[in-house]
Amino acid sequence: MSKIKLALDVVSDLKSLAESIETLVHAMESNEVANEEPTKKKSKTKAKVEESENKEPEVGEATIETPIEEAPEEKQPSLEEVRAAMADKSRDGHREAVKAIITKYGANNLSSLDSKHYAAALKEVGELK
Secondary structure, X not given: OOHHHHHHHHHHHHHXXXXXXXXXXXXXXXXXXXXXXXXXXXXXXXXXXXXXXXXXXXXXXXXOOOOXXXXXXXXXXXXXXXXXXXXXXXXXXXXHHHHHHHHHOOOOOHHHOOHHHHHHHHHHHHHOO
């Protein structure tokens, strides 16, 4: 494996790690906002409602589950990421297969490839052996 390919793999891994950390921070921020309570005085009725909500359910008592947030969709790969992956495969002897993937999505070259096809094209390039 060439040093350039290794360096590109490290860059790709670092980008992925940065995106994961960013997602984690956003999730933590939204959790903090949801857990913050207003500083205004609560009415007795509101306090009783909150108290009953915080109470542990007894055996046989129904509970309401709150839906868990689903992970956000994967981020669309950039043109640079697709270009790097295709360049690696081209250097590894898959030039014709890479060209076929580009034309499959209606483009003459990578620059004219529609960005909505980046993820699919990147996946196909990654599957080349």
